[in-house]
Amino acid sequence: GNSVTQMEGPVTLSEEAFLTINCTYTATGYPSLFWYVQYPGEGLQLLLKATKADDKGSNKGFEATYRKETTSFHLEKGSVQVSDSAVYFCALSVNNDMRFGAGTRLTVKP
Amino acid sequence: ETGVTQSPTHLIKTRGQQVTLRCSSQSGHNTVSWYQQALGQGPQFIFQYYREEENGRGNFPPRFSGLQFPNYSSELNVNALELDDSALYLCASSFDGGSYNSPLHFGNGTRLTVT
Secondary structure, eight states, rough: OEEEEEEOOEEEEEEEEEEEEEEEEEOOSOOEEEEEEEOOTTTOEEEEOOSSSTTTEEETTTEEEOOOTTBBBEEEEEEEGGGEEEEEEEEEETOOOOOOEOOOEEEEEE | OOEEEEEEHHHHHHHTEEEEEEEEOOOOOOEEEEEEEOOOOOOOOEEEEEEEEEEEOOOOTTTTTEEEEETEEEEEEEEEEGGOOOOOEEEEEEOSTSHHHOOEEEOOOOOEEEE
16 A cells, blocks of 8 residues: 655754655555645645656755655755744655655754 | 635534534635544545545545535535544645645644544
8 A cells, every 4th residue: 555654753953953854655656755844833835746756856945855766755954943843744645545654743943 | 815724723522423624725726635633643634525526535434524515615524423533634725637646735724622
């Protein structure tokens, strides 16, 4: 079946630190991959996406590369800010099936 | 541009009761998906409606049902509530002609507590 496994949290970093949140997937067919973010008190919103192998999604300084050979879509940011504190969800969509990971809570301290 | 709005924001029901949750999709969107998010978990797909027809369903029992109206707003109905139905229910809209590959725009959710 289709599933997403992402790094368990919570993750706590200092401002300007490097961020990696790991995400791996299992899918039948050729999935599109997404990162969604949920800021405190807000709904989920799309952060970035990639629709085929080797595509790189990027937004707000965050990047993730669709790696078919390792079935991964790790989220990275070179220098996090306090405002990046949120819950991050990795997700896939394939053959009319959308699956989310359990979410990783990130806290960035000044 | 009006975003996705859900009502009510919070709801408390008793086991065995029925509940209806409502969602207004973002303007220009014709597809609505519903998700259940338990505490500390990711959203679980319940079903999707496209142009007033159910267009896909996750692993939820038939007591979870829905509707989509001509203005593309939607309802989620849950009958015979169980304690495990306590969760945050999220509605997401998109314009994708039935494809699941377009980004979802989420509402802030309805927190349902079943006692």
